[in-house]
Amino acid sequence: MSKHSSPSALFDTLEEMPNPFKHPAQSIDHLLAESVENALQDFRLASEFLYSYRGSPDTFSTYRREIEHFLQWCWLIARKPVASVQREDIESYVEFAKQPPKTWIGEKNVSRFVNRNGQRETNSEWRPYVCSGGAYVCSQSAIQSLFSVLSSYFNFLIQEGHVAANPVSQIRQKSKFLRKHQGKAQIRRLSPLQWSFVIESAEEMARIDPGTHERTLFVMNALFAMYLRISELVETPRWTPQMGHFQPDQEGNWWFTTVGKGNKEREISVSNEMLDALRRYRAFRGLTALPTPGEQTPLIHKTRGSGGITSTRQIRGIVQKCFDFAEENLRRDGFPEEAERLAAATVHWLRHTGISEDVKFRPREHVRDDAGHGSSAITDRYIDVERAERHASARRKPIKS
Numbered sequence: 001m002s003k004h005s006s007p008s009a010l011f012d013t014l015e016e017m018p019n020p021f022k023h024p025a026q027s028i029d030h031l032l033a034e035s036v037e038n039a040l041q042d043f044r045l046a047s048e049f050l051y052s053y054r055g056s057p058d059t060f061s062t063y064r065r066e067i068e069h070f071l072q073w074c075w076l077i078a079r080k081p082v083a084s085v086q087r088e089d090i091e092s093y094v095e096f097a098k099q100p101p102k103t104w105i106g107e108k109n110v111s112r113f114v115n116r117n118g119q120r121e122t123n124s125e126w127r128p129y130v131c132s133g134g135a136y137v138c139s140q141s142a143i144q145s146l147f148s149v150l151s152s153y154f155n156f157l158i159q160e161g162h163v164a165a166n167p168v169s170q171i172r173q174k175s176k177f178l179r180k181h182q183g184k185a186q187i188r189r190l191s192p193l194q195w196s197f198v199i200e201s202a203e204e205m206a207r208i209d210p211g212t213h214e215r216t217l218f219v220m221n222a223l224f225a226m227y228l229r230i231s232e233l234v235e236t237p238r239w240t241p242q243m244g245h246f247q248p249d250q251e252g253n254w255w256f257t258t259v260g261k262g263n264k265e266r267e268i269s270v271s272n273e274m275l276d277a278l279r280r281y282r283a284f285r286g287l288t289a290l291p292t293p294g295e296q297t298p299l300i301h302k303t304r305g306s307g308g309i310t311s312t313r314q315i316r317g318i319v320q321k322c323f324d325f326a327e328e329n330l331r332r333d334g335f336p337e338e339a340e341r342l343a344a345a346t347v348h349w350l351r352h353t354g355i356s357e358d359v360k361f362r363p364r365e366h367v368r369d370d371a372g373h374g375s376s377a378i379t380d381r382y383i384d385v386e387r388a389e390r391h392a393s394a395r396r397k398p399i400k401s
Contacts (some may be wrong), residue, residue, distance in 0.1 A: 007072040008122040009112035020047035038081040055263045066149035087170040098138040105129045189352040201326035218281035223350040225274040227371045235310045244295035319347045
């Protein structure tokens with residue numbers, strides 16, 4: 001294998017990953033021909049580092065991606081163990097991550113591992129980086145994630161006595177990699193027109209094929225109306241979303257309990273329209289109008305088999321089908337530019353859109369608590385009054401006097 005050949009995946013899903021403290025890896029056979037001295041030790045320590053984030057699936061996925069990329073670069077490109085990495089190596093790695101070899105870039109997200117004959121094997125179609133079309137572009141947020149995760153990783157290695165210093169913190173001029181943004185960063189969200197087409201498309205899909213898309217409609221409503229993160233709809237080792245997590249208080253106000261980012265439990269106020277959406281979804285599933293105390297029915301059901309959805313990829317697939325249908329409807333009705341922008345949307349935009357719409361008329365403290373934001377400053381990023389006023393004052397400024 002040449003050093004620019006596509007590497008195999010290193011780390012499986014959180015559900016399939018063995019406890020590295022109880023069952024340390026004995027080999028990394030799929031990279032044996034390319035591995036360097038102490039590569040197995042690197043892999044074991046990285047596994048322990050990642051496993052410590054098992055309480056937060058979102059964090060685990062982010063850290064897994066960054067550590068996987070970095071180890072692959074160390075072993076296959078730099079040909080050195082992690083303990084030998086210096087500041088200049090980190091700078092070289094960042095440049096590599098900004099423009100990886102074409103053989104390392106896939107056209108779609110696929111599973112890292114697949115089941116074959118009862119065994120977990122690496123998926124030959126998997127690639128470390130993904131670009132659905134055009135030239136690969138490494139965003140500023142991706143570079144920020146790289147620096148943040150690697151810095152935490154090296155701090156862990158220092159505590160383990162594996163390295164003496166953190167080469168990431170030794171980079172004095174990160175500014176040549178990271179741009180500073182003047183003012184508030186713009187939140188990526190759907191326009192009012194896009195959202196209206198999306199929810200109407202979900203309703204149309206539910207009418208055409210209720211057996212499949214009543215679930216789609218409920219998912220879209222929940223992500224928008226309750227600002228849910230995708231991970232808050234799926235079953236994980238730390239939390240299993242159930243119908244019984246919708247419950248009224250003594251005044252008859254309905255709340256939804258979830259466990260979100262940072263393993264923090266929070267209550268979300270449920271609007272009248274969201275409650276109507278819940279009634280519709282439950283009626284389709286043959287349940288009582290509203291949940292009973294302690295009801296353990298899975299919140300998002302599987303269309304085949306029993307139980308609830310356990311993969312965020314399934315939720316993404318559900319939402320993407322709705323986005324694709326809405327995009328077609330936008331083009332059909334003469335909104336090609338809105339359709340193009342919708343084509344770039346992700347599931348998380350629904351959370352951003354719901355928050356952005358609500359801060360227009362709800363107290364920000366209420367939105368903050370429902371969204372699970374750590375501070376009002378985060379919620380303030382969704383308020384566009386100042387930005388709108390700035391543009392309004394510039395709209396009619398003359399060029400010719």
